[in-house]
Amino acid sequence: MKSMRAAWRRLEPVHGMIYFVPEARRRYANIGLSGRAGYFASRSAAFGRASAELVISTFYNFNPDVVRKAVGGIWDTATPQQVLDARLAAAGEALRRAGIHELPAFGEVLALTRRAAEAACEHPQGRPLFAAHAALPWPQEPVLQLWHAQTLLREFRGDGHVACLLSEGVGGLEALILHAATGEVPVGFLKASRAWPEEEWAATEERLRARGLLDGGSLSPEGVRLRRHIEDRTDLLALPAYAALGDAGCERLADLASSFGRAVVEAGLLELG
Secondary structure, eight states, rough: HHHHHHHHHHHHHHGGGGGGHHHHHHHHHHOOOOOOHHHHHHGGGGGSOOOHHHHHHOSSSSHHHHHHHTTHHHHHHSSSHHHHHEEEEEEEEHHTTTGGGGGGGGGHHHHHHHHHHHTTTOTTTTTTHHHHHHHHOSSSSSSHHHHHHHHHHHHHHHHHHHHHHHHHHHHHHHHHHHHHHHTSSOOOHHHHHOOOHHHHHHHHHHHHHHHTEEETTOOOOOOOOOOHHHHHHHHHHHHHTTTTTTTHHHHHHHHHHHHHHHHHHHHHTTTTT
């Protein structure tokens, strides 16, 4: 499982950059969507005219009031297909800017990633956000095929992660605070992007301390154990995709993926706009 997680994590910037790049903001603005509306519309457009409640349930850790405000009226401004087209075009522009398609291992990474994504498509049950994206047609251009494949793997893993959080009784804001407590992502970014009121954040921190999961602003030993358990369970639920590659294939993809993630970072595709 270690190489499987490394393969996903190292290649994840190829998908994740779509939430930061100016190409996406510009494309969404061209069809009348700006700010959070562009984000929620672009990630949920695979559902069709997704309601705010559907976004709240599948995205999991955003302040519901902010989702309702952002999603209200977006499908009167742009159609789901317009949003999907804008997102795909932005992904291609950004990844070409990073030179992803020029990396020597591009063909092999695409083949391995697509094989895993296609294996995941055989297991859509219980994974609504993934299943919606899996129903989309594969792009023709290779660089977009890689982005689509990694998008499928991200949502496949993400739906499994939500299932694990639910089974452990960890709500959306609680999951966000526990993530912040690891120090892996700046607290300020998580607060700004998920938009929970400060008083709700503070009250939830107190509840997590009462549960023995936080020690001050950091994870307690029990919090570390819970986080590790959830991540390990998430890995297990992601196995149907990566088992198609076998151990050797996962190790190979993990080795090759580093240069792809690095290319995204060095091109500035993950910088906050």
